[in-house]
Amino acid sequence: MARYTDSVCRLCRREGLKLYLKGERCYSPKCAVDKRPYPPGQHGQGRHRSSEYGSQLREKQKARRYYGVLEKQFQSYYEKASRRQGVTGENLLQVLESRLDNTVYRLGFAASRAEARQFVCHGHFLVNGQRVDIPSYLVKAGDVIGIREKIQQSPRMKELLENAQSRTVPAWLQLDANVPNGQVVRLPAREEIDTPVTEQMIVEYYSR
Numbered sequence: 001m002a003r004y005t006d007s008v009c010r011l012c013r014r015e016g017l018k019l020y021l022k023g024e025r026c027y028s029p030k031c032a033v034d035k036r037p038y039p040p041g042q043h044g045q046g047r048h049r050s051s052e053y054g055s056q057l058r059e060k061q062k063a064r065r066y067y068g069v070l071e072k073q074f075q076s077y078y079e080k081a082s083r084r085q086g087v088t089g090e091n092l093l094q095v096l097e098s099r100l101d102n103t104v105y106r107l108g109f110a111a112s113r114a115e116a117r118q119f120v121c122h123g124h125f126l127v128n129g130q131r132v133d134i135p136s137y138l139v140k141a142g143d144v145i146g147i148r149e150k151i152q153q154s155p156r157m158k159e160l161l162e163n164a165q166s167r168t169v170p171a172w173l174q175l176d177a178n179v180p181n182g183q184v185v186r187l188p189a190r191e192e193i194d195t196p197v198t199e200q201m202i203v204e205y206y207s208r
Contacts (some may be wrong), residue, residue: 100145
């Protein structure tokens with residue numbers, strides 16, 4: 001499967017805001033967006049005029065990179081969202097938030113979605129007691145996400161669990177850092193999703 005292997009800091013700089021793709025580094029003075037707040041490349045500091053199509057494309061790319069999803073899979077999520085009842089843009093964000101790797105990140109069991117994806121691929125997490133190693137697995141209301149006992153003893157996971165106790169967890173999730181596990185109370189509403197995108201522009205992009 002194809003995946004992006006270049007510097008992820010370039011993605012943040014291209015979108016002009018922090019996508020929090022590198023965990024703790026994004027909160028430090030080393031963050032590339034703070035040091036060089038302009039698009040990468042030799043023409044990054046030049047003048048740019050954006051068309052309506054260009055603005056729609058940027059919103060779509062921003063959401064895709066924020067969740068670490070490739071183009072074909074992102075389009076399939078859009079098609080899934082358009083078939084659901086309700087507002088398509090909000091449905092799309094709800095589907096993206098329901099990914100297992102994103103849920104693990106939201107619970108504080110990983111410092112970034114990339115780290116969460118790696119943990120899930122290595123089979124370190126359980127969903128309702130069953131090992132799941134598919135990052136794109138969509139969680140449902142009532143699902144319980146647990147950590148395998150073996151990985152709980154690793155220095156990295158111990159550090160993450162200590163930080164998770166002071167981390168703010170979205171209202172649609174419930175964290176028990178002492179067990180440790182997390183439960184999906186319900187699927188998120190739009191006001192509970194802090195993704196910095198205008199989802200209506202994504203809908204307009206795919207409706208062309």
